[in-house]
Amino acid sequence: MAAPALARCMARTGVLPLGQAWGRAPRLPPSPLPAQRRAFSNNKVLVELDESAGVATMKFKSPPVNSLSLDFLTEFCISLEKLENDRACRGVILTSAVPKIFSSGLDITEMCGKSTEHYAEFWRAVQEMWLRLYSSNMVTVAAVNGSSPAGGCLIALTCDYRIMAENPKFSIGLNEAQLGIVAPFWFKDTFVNVVGHRVAESSLQLGSLHSAPEAHRIGLVDELVPEEKLKDRATAVMQQWLALPDHARQLTKTMMRKAVLDRLVAHREEDVQNFISFISKESIQKSLRMYMEMLKKKKS
Numbered sequence: 001m002a003a004p005a006l007a008r009c010m011a012r013t014g015v016l017p018l019g020q021a022w023g024r025a026p027r028l029p030p031s032p033l034p035a036q037r038r039a040f041s042n043n044k045v046l047v048e049l050d051e052s053a054g055v056a057t058m059k060f061k062s063p064p065v066n067s068l069s070l071d072f073l074t075e076f077c078i079s080l081e082k083l084e085n086d087r088a089c090r091g092v093i094l095t096s097a098v099p100k101i102f103s104s105g106l107d108i109t110e111m112c113g114k115s116t117e118h119y120a121e122f123w124r125a126v127q128e129m130w131l132r133l134y135s136s137n138m139v140t141v142a143a144v145n146g147s148s149p150a151g152g153c154l155i156a157l158t159c160d161y162r163i164m165a166e167n168p169k170f171s172i173g174l175n176e177a178q179l180g181i182v183a184p185f186w187f188k189d190t191f192v193n194v195v196g197h198r199v200a201e202s203s204l205q206l207g208s209l210h211s212a213p214e215a216h217r218i219g220l221v222d223e224l225v226p227e228e229k230l231k232d233r234a235t236a237v238m239q240q241w242l243a244l245p246d247h248a249r250q251l252t253k254t255m256m257r258k259a260v261l262d263r264l265v266a267h268r269e270e271d272v273q274n275f276i277s278f279i280s281k282e283s284i285q286k287s288l289r290m291y292m293e294m295l296k297k298k299k300s
């Protein structure tokens with residue numbers, strides 16, 4: 001199916017019609033073909049695949065802040081699915097092509113003043129992104145080269161490994177509480193799996209955005225590197241992970257993540273309905289509008 005048709009199908013149903021979001025057969029190593037690099041791109045994500053290494057880089061390119069709009073989420077899922085089905089690809093590095101921003105999280109304009117149908121479509125796309133990334137058979141490394149609040153932090157947390165650039169201006173965390181909204185249970189579960197219950201509990205209640213050193217200290221990111229070394233370090237970490245047999249790593253990953261994935265899969269529609277009733281409340285709409293105004297005022 002062509003990408004635009006896929007996008008339409010996903011926008012309609014919130015689900016990509018290809019394969020399953022999880023539980024695929026183990027990947028096979030790439031065939032020993034001559035070294036080759038391929039690139040493909042859509043409006044929101046640039047993908048470069050180094051076939052000789054079996055590693056792709058997905059660069060978010062949705063300026064000004066890589067917010068996770070319905071379009072972005074659709075194109076992200078299409079790109080990931082392409083790589084997932086490509087036998088030449090065993091690992092993917094997620095990073096940003098927008099300076100100083102990894103991702104500003106869910107696009108707030110998608111959650112303000114829209115119809116119930118739109119909220120349902122948007123939320124299914126958010127779920128789909130997380131299900132596909134959390135269950136990916138590929139090794140996933142986040143090279144966090146900018147600020148990464150809320151949904152942006154979720155993308156990083158959903159990867160197997162996180163490396164963050166040491167820059168005093170960058171922050172990362174699930175700051176939903178600061179917006180007057182609540183991180184859904186599967187955001188929380190993903191966070192708990194990375195940092196543990198106690199740290200997650202206080203960080204979520206306070207809606208904390210952590211500096212890079214603090215994020216490293218609490219285990220939110222696995223390591224910090226100077227910005228100019230981020231790409232090389234992500235590549236080195238990827239090589240280390242890919243040195244292991246795929247099947248053993250994949251089965252271990254599935255074992256570690258299955259309970260959390262199953263929970264959303266079993267309650268997906270209920271979660272959509274919860275999102276709709278929560279986000280449609282006038283008090284929540286007001287909080288989001290005020291937050292957007294605050295972002296705009298900060299500029300002037």
Ligand SMILES: CCCCC/C=C\CCCC/C=C/C(=O)SCCNC(=O)CCNC(=O)[C@H](O)C(C)(C)COP(=O)(O)OP(=O)(O)OC[C@H]1O[C@@H](n2cnc3c(N)ncnc32)[C@H](O)[C@@H]1OP(=O)(O)O
Pocket residue numbers: 064065067068101103104105106107108109147149150151152175176179181182183184274275278279292295296299
């Ligand atoms: C009990 C049951 C519960 C069920 C659950 C129900 C529902 C709730 C779940 C919802 C989960 C939500 C997750 C999220 O991800 S919410 C989004 C959170 N994101 C943020 O708080 C980030 C906000 N943005 C910033 O802090 C900054 O923009 C920045 C990312 C640090 C970048 O700063 P800077 O470079 O200074 O850029 P500007 O602030 O000037 O922004 C440039 C323009 O981009 C617009 N913008 C920024 N972020 C967003 C966004 N997330 N969505 C949409 N638009 C965004 C900003 O307004 C500027 O626009 P302008 O140029 O038109 O003024």
